[in-house]
Amino acid sequence: MNLLVKVCGMTDGENIRRVEELGVDFIGFVFYPRSPRFVYQMPDYLPRRARRIGVFVNETKETVLTYADRFELDYVQLHGKESPLYCQSLRKSHGLKVIKAFHLATPRNVAATEAYHGTCDYFLFESKTPQLGGTGRQFDWSLLHRYAGRTPFFLSGGLNAGSANAIRQFHHPQLAGIDLNSRFETTPGLKDVERLRGFLQELTQ
């Protein structure tokens, strides 16, 4: 399979270095203070090859840009009620790439993506929970067959070591990548490198 791989919610330098060595494409940092993966201090290693993504929830543009400068982010991933205009402005005037997350539980949630085409580089589809992310819960992927938009997307929400087969069998013309997080952790913010390695091998065999 030729899917992009994002590992999200990383906090520790050595752990980041080892995950990057697996060849993943994106590494995500959560800058949402309510998350157990919130990055309190700059890790002593930041990805050199993998693209850096910062995750935000309803933040001011000033705060997003401060983190973007400090961590030299390539992408921002927006998990709140950020408007299409907000996405557009970060993308156009500040040169950041933008991923907008959508929490899917009903066909209406899928329809809400329509206003965002042309304002984001990717969408990310995941489960609808009060925590807004990082819960390890899956949503009903059959909802994605209602998505006929042109923006490529990441499949997210509860992907785990046993998901490789289901991902291989899931086809959608706009499926660009997958997002791995809490189901690959030993503790919030620390990834189990061997579990990730085994999963990635299974996915690509």
Ligand SMILES: O=C(O)c1ccccc1NCC(=O)[C@H](O)[C@H](O)COP(=O)(O)O
């Ligand atoms: O990871 C978090 O703690 C988090 C909290 C609030 C908003 C977003 C968050 N993470 C963003 C991600 O991209 C996660 O990987 C995504 O929510 C899927 O997580 P999981 O269900 O644990 O695989």
